[in-house]
Amino acid sequence: MNNQTIDLRSDTVTQPCKEMRKSMAEAIVGDDMYGEDPTINQLQQLICEITGKEEALFVPTASMANQIAIKTLTVLGDAIAVLEHAHVYRFESGAAPVFSGVTLLQIGDINGCISINELQKIIPPDDQHYPPLTLLCMENTHNGQVVPLDNIAAVSDFCKGQGIKMHLDGARIFNASVATGIPVKDYAKHFDTVTICLSKGLGAPAGALICSSNSNIKKIHRFRKMMGGAMRQAGIIAAGGLYALKNNVSHLNKDHELAKYLATEIKKIKKLKIINDPIETNMIFVSYEKLQIENDVFQKHMSSKGIEISCDDAKKITRLVVHRDINIQQIDYLLENLNLLAQQ
Ligand SMILES: Cc1ncc(COP(=O)(O)O)c(C=O)c1O
Numbered sequence: 012m013n014n015q016t017i018d019l020r021s022d023t024v025t026q027p028c029k030e031m032r033k034s035m036a037e038a039i040v041g042d043d044m045y046g047e048d049p050t051i052n053q054l055q056q057l058i059c060e061i062t063g064k065e066e067a068l069f070v071p072t073a074s075m076a077n078q079i080a081i082k083t084l085t086v087l088g089d090a091i092a093v094l095e096h097a098h099v100y101r102f103e104s105g106a107a108p109v110f111s112g113v114t115l116l117q118i119g120d121i122n123g124c125i126s127i128n129e130l131q132k133i134i135p136p137d138d139q140h141y142p143p144l145t146l147l148c149m150e151n152t153h154n155g156q157v158v159p160l161d162n163i164a165a166v167s168d169f170c171k172g173q174g175i176k177m178h179l180d181g182a183r184i185f186n187a188s189v190a191t192g193i194p195v196k197d198y199a200k201h202f203d204t205v206t207i208c209l210s211k212g213l214g215a216p217a218g219a220l221i222c223s224s225n226s227n228i229k230k231i232h233r234f235r236k237m238m239g240g241a242m243r244q245a246g247i248i249a250a251g252g253l254y255a256l257k258n259n260v261s262h263l264n265k266d267h268e269l270a271k272y273l274a275t276e277i278k279k280i281k282k283l284k285i286i287n288d289p290i291e292t293n294m295i296f297v298s299y300e301k302l303q304i305e306n307d308v309f310q311k312h313m314s315s316k317g318i319e320i321s322c323d324d325a326k327k328i329t330r331l332v333v334h335r336d337i338n339i340q341q342i343d344y345l346l347e348n349l350n351l352l353a354q355q
Pocket residue numbers: 023072073074075098099150180182183208210
């Protein structure tokens with residue numbers, strides 16, 4: 012992948028900018044296993060302020076944060092509720108049953124929103140034949156769509172009444188917050204644990220945080236160690252995240268505006284169809300069924316033009332993700348190429 016490539020496969024491809032790299036190179040570090048890395052401590056403190064949580068722990072990836080959260084909030088043999096397309100369910104290599112010994116119960120959702128009715132349907136009877144449902148995992152944003160606060164509040168109220176804990180995969184919670192103007196802590200307060208990712212649209216090269224309460228932090232520390240995620244002078248990495256939280260959050264708004272512009276122009280191309288209309292943040296799902304082109308041919312063709320995209324072959328859908336390393340000229344160039352393909 013060279014610097015000229017227009018990479019729309021994910022916001023995980025963002026490159027650390029010069030200033031971020033400088034802050035990383037100059038970070039003051041210490042051994043984080045002793046809790047002595049000042050940069051990590053600063054990052055953890057800042058995210059506590061942002062999320063309103065009492066404690067936070069720096070971990071290498073959002074996947075690990077999610078899995079530590081599940082392990083912290085469940086015991087062997089519990090059941091947890093997950094959305095059909097949730098990252099914790101689909102894309103973490105089946106980690107939850109392996110690390111936490113839990114059964115996964117799939118819950119129906121609409122763009123990440125859960126109805127109490129759907130939740131009631133999957134709660135197992137209080138009977139020896141069934142594992143108790145003790146945790147519900149939500150995701151915001153979910154495939155680029157914002158899960159509204161009133162839905163989260165209603166689900167959380169219900170779960171409290173049932174003794175079900177809540178985890179938020181907030182890998183892209185800053186996208187939701189910037190899109191709605193609702194502070195991250197207003198979302199976070201409904202959850203026992205929250206995952207924050209620094210290496211997606213925020214542009215840090217690595218790192219995530221798991222945020223929770225005093226009562227959970229000892230377990231979280233232990234499970235991070237158990238999973239091999241406790242690092243030493245990792246302030247060098249944390250410095251990138253600290254830089255991102257201080258400087259890159261508002262840029263997400265530009266990504267959202269650019270994504271909306273791209274969607275508006277794609278709508279003018281008759282052979283393409285936007286699936287997630289209206290666009291709320293930085294992701295656009297586009298059906299290319301009418302182009303009548305095979306997935307790998309489509310991808311290779313775009314790649315030959317210097318554009319990287321990912322495609323779901325079965326559904327003939329491509330996901331285009333706008334991020335801080337994408338500008339309007341590149342979007343126009345993409346549109347030019349899509350238009351040419353549609354004319355063939
Ligand atoms: C919603 C969501 N959660 C969690 C993750 C996991 O992040 P990582 O790959 O850094 O572990 C991703 C990755 O793309 C994601 O999209």
